[in-house]
Amino acid sequence: MARLDIDFCGIRSPNPFWLASAPPTDKAYNVERAFEAGWGGVVWKTLAEAGPPVVNVNGPRYGALLAVDRSLIGFNNIELITDRELETNLAEIAAVKRRWPDRAVLVSVMVPCREESWKAILPRVEDTGCDGLELNFGCPHGMSERGMGSAVGQVPEYIQMVTAWCKRYTRLPVIVKLTPNVTDIRFPARAAKAGGADAVSLINTVNSIMGVDPDTLRMSPEVGGKGTHGGYCGPAVRPIALHMVTEIARDPETAGLPISGIGGIGSWRDALEFIALGAGSVQVCTAAMVFGFKIVQEMVSGLAAYLDAKGLASVEALRGRALPSVTEWRYLDLNRVSKAVIHQDLCIQCGRCHIACEDTAHQAITAQRDGRRHFEVKEEECVGCNLCVNVCPVPGCITLRELAPGEIDRRTGQAVSGTALDWTQHPNNPLRSGA
Amino acid sequence: MSEPHRADIRPGRLAPQTYAAHFADHVAPLTEAQALLEANRCLYCFDAPCMQACPTRIDVPSFIRRIAEGNARGAAESILESNPLGGSCARDCPTEVLCEQVCVRHTQQGQPVAIGRLQRFAVDALMASAAPQIFTRAPASGRRVAVVGAGPAGLACAHALARAGHDVALFDAKPKAGGLNEYGVAAYKVAGGFAQREVEWLLAIGGITLHSGWRLASAAQLEALRREYDAVFLGVGLASTQQLGVPGEALEGVLDAVQFIGTLRQAEDLGTLPVGRRVLVIGGGMTAIDAGVQSKLLGAESVTIVYRRGPQHMRASRHEQELALTQGVGILHWLAPVEVLGEGGSARAVRFARQRLEGERLAPGGEEIVLETDMILKAIGQRLDGRVLAECGLALRDGRIAADEAGRTSIANVWAGGDCIAGGQDLTVEAVAHGLRAARAIDRQLRGRRSRPEQ
Structure with missing residues (x-):
């Protein structure tokens, strides 16, 4: 049996599945239920400074992008950080950690960019006995207008400065949570590392407007006739999150910095992707908000079965395994040639491959043969773009076949080369090495 | 000797409140949620086979996509442009042998997109709307x-x-x-x-x-x-309807199925319609099925459709045959009527000759059977x-x-x-x-x- 327990920058957890700092980790009641369900850890919903609590809207805080079967693809929220008293939260955190010593309890914190604010709150957080600190430099709505959240995360200098304060005032591991609302995620990650961060977590939510009500012609959701952008998450953001995690994992300047992966994780497969691209733990929110806490049991079961089947002894053994397969476009082998193949025994004759290719790609799929409905790839036109594979409703019906070296590419009439050739070496590249 | 035969044909076999339920929509209309889900099963095929299979060439992918996009009115417009009777066709078309038979989802999943029911959804929505007229007349031609x-x-x-x-x-x-x-x-x-x-x-x-x-x-x-x-x-x-052309056809209790259905369709109160305790329907088309099933729904105790050829030869589609069977209507094959047997002027049984194929032609196989009945519905074709x-x-x-x-x-x-x-x-x-x-x-x-x- 593969081991699912992890040691993430010194924080131990019986499995890599943590609940992200968000509504599900708002208070002891929820967190207790989460631990009972089997979550390995939680990041407590972001604490604010002592004083009058934050005020939330009491109208729609959430909006969703739904698939046709009403399964949730994307999710958006305008809820702020905790709106409960700091003392209440601290007391509950301490109590929960005492009851669940084997689980990871991290605490998310967001206070103004003043050293004394951080200096004031950190010892109190540490006193709860929690396992680590997560700095919320990510939330893109509400608090960012007050100079916190993503307003900090978008300025590398601020990240470094605040992270350094935190390292000064607490012995807890410090995880910096990054906002994806930047042009190059490597810069905030580098700043976190420079500030002494023990790890980064990402992504926080993406700036978003969910839609417009066609009847009222007002943006939705709205509160009293007006709405504002919220933070977008859920399955739709996963590819964006994977890219950002990968960028940091591959960046020589941040190499080795532990990453807690966040963004649309709803199954063990999703978690696998983050881990294989370098994440040491994963955080979940939307899936729990859709299905409830029990879903972690399915994730644990699936990941364990996968690791066993792959002969991988632990989560750590999986971590980063897909990273060597990621490179820059310029290093892709331009001598490789693939052609689509339509498996006629699986084809249901819908013709989507044909019309997609005919109208929008390379006119490489027939609609008829001998006057009869028939869809077949014209290899002399096919560039192996994969569009037909993606629009075909039948799994496995259309596949790409890579031509063997020496085989003639009927589109070019040339034999496929057995040696690799990338853009850096390509004769069409005026800047190629040696040119 | 048994007692003299008295045909048991009478109205009101069912409790009065039962009729409405028996003769309500046999296929329930789709709810909006169902329609959206079903519409999204459509793959919006290129040169869609369903459209080719429709005699009126309704643009099925277009109308279904419009339903999926919440535009039922546009869907109805597309349907009615090709077929102004799209509402009744949605109800009585044998879609299982037309559009739905060639639906690629049928090929893929053994379950075609419910094109007929979606069509009904769209047309019903239009008809129930405040402005159901979508067409206007061209300037008067004087013709x-x-x-x-x-x-x-x-x-x-x-x-x-x-x-x-x-x-x-x-x-x-x-x-x-x-x-x-x-x-x-x-x-x-x-x-x-x-x-x-x-x-x-x-x-x-x-x-x-x-x-x-x-x-x-x-x-x-x-x-x-x-x-x-x-x-x-x-x-x-x-x-006109075809006659059996056998002795006893004029006996009381031998009815024309078309007429029987017509009377039923116009009846204010279905409880007033007489129906036999035992009913034989002779024929193998849609009319035979419709007459048989409706007899059963009127409360007949046993209904049997008798057809002179095999199931594969019936003009009623397989789907219709299955409908009859699930409604408790029996179907017998390879039996041709030879004589209607009567007593006291009313029919009491039909003698059938077992048939077999000699090449393409039907020929009596020698065996004969007698089926007792109270009412006979002839549904052997119209001309x-x-x-x-x-x-x-x-x-x-x-x-x-x-x-x-x-x-x-x-x-x-x-x-x-x-x-x-x-x-x-x-x-x-x-x-x-x-x-x-x-x-x-x-x-x-x-x-x-x-x-x-x-x-």
Whole structure:
């Protein structure tokens, strides 16, 4: 049996599945239920400074992008950080950690960019006995207008400065949570590392407007006739999150910095992707908000079965395994040639491959043969773009076949080369090495 | 000796409140949530096979996509543009052998997109809306066309001609328009008075005058129509029914299935309709199924459809046969009636001869069986009463009116379509297609000429 327990920058957890700092980790009641369900850890919903609590809207805080079967693809929220008293939260955190010593309890914190604010709150957080600190430099709505959240995360200098304060005032591991609302995620990650961060977590939510009500012609959701952008998450953001995690994992300047992966994780497969691209733990929110806490049991079961089947002894053994397969476009082998193949025994004759290719790609799929409905790839036109594979409703019906070296590419009439050739070496590249 | 036979045929076999449930929509309408989910199963095929399979070439992918996009009105518009009787076709089309049979989801998942039910969803939504009329008439052409028969073919033809700006006189022998939709198909297929609602919608386009109770019974009538109108369309259906041609056919309790269904369809109170305790239906088409199932729904204790050939030869689709079986109607094959046996003037049994195929021909196999019954419904086919039409000088083929690809008959300015012409499959949707193609041809002809032709 593969081991699912992890040691993430010194924080131990019986499995890599943590609940992200968000509504599900708002208070002891929820967190207790989460631990009972089997979550390995939680990041407590972001604490604010002592004083009058934050005020939330009491109208729609959430909006969703739904698939046709009403399964949730994307999710958006305008809820702020905790709106409960700091003392209440601290007391509950301490109590929960005492009851669940084997689980990871991290605490998310967001206070103004003043050293004394951080200096004031950190010892109190540490006193709860929690396992680590997560700095919320990510939330893109509400608090960012007050100079916190993503307003900090978008300025590398601020990240470094605040992270350094935190390292000064607490012995807890410090995880910096990054906002994806930047042009190059490597810069905030580098700043976190420079500030002494023990790890980064990402992504926080993406700036978003969910839609417009066609009847009222007002943006939705709205509160009293007006709405504002919220933070977008859920399955739709996963590819964006994977890219950002990968960028940091591959960046020589941040190499080795532990990453807690966040963004649309709803199954063990999703978690696998983050881990294989370098994440040491994963955080979940939307899936729990859709299905409830029990879903972690399915994730644990699936990941364990996968690791066993792959002969991988632990989560750590999986971590980063897909990273060597990621490179820059310029290093892709331009001598490789693939052609689509339509498996006629699986084809249901819908013709989507044909019309997609005919109208929008390379006119490489027939609609008829001998006057009869028939869809077949014209290899002399096919560039192996994969569009037909993606629009075909039948799994496995259309596949790409890579031509063997020496085989003639009927589109070019040339034999496929057995040696690799990338853009850096390509004769069409005026800047190629040696040119 | 047993007691003398007394046929048990009586009304009110069921509790009064049962009838409404028995004759309600046999296929429930889709809810909006169901329609959205089902619509999204459609793959929006290229050159969609379903569209090709529809005699009226309804653009199925388009209308379904519009449903999926929350545009039911646009969906209905797309349907009705191709088939103004899209509402009744959605209900009584044998979609399982037309559009849904060739649906690629059928190939892939063994479960086609429910095209018929989606079509009904869209058309019903339009009909229930505040502004159900989506078509307007072209400027008046000053031309007048007579349409004989207000069934699906005639209604489709009249509607298309009215849209094109012509004035239409629509004649029908029955008190109500609608043809088989009103008088012929099973009540549970077009429940809730849909046939008349559709007729009202069709006529509301304007320019169509309905003359009911008018039967084409003489050559002189057709001559008069040809004189008075610029063109004539005949969509008279098949008004006569085939006879068994066996002894005892005239006994009491031997009824015509078409008439039985017609009476049922017009009954104010189904509890007043007499039905046998045991019913035999002789035939193998849709009428046999409709008559058999409705007998059962009226409370008959046992209903058996008896057909002279095998299941694969029945004109009723497999789906219809299964419907009958699930309703508790039995089907016997390879039995042809030889004699209706009676007592005291009423039928009490039918003697059948077991049939077998000798090449393509049926031949008695020697064995005979007698099935006791209280009521016999004959559903062995309808035919054209060709006498008047022949007198009119119309060429007939296979006992029906000969018409070309556009519906032109052998007489100038006379078109025909629907079940009354040769070469068809006796489908509602096909009748609609006939009516529409004739309307197009008539319109072309009328626009191409400045004045009425010389007689």
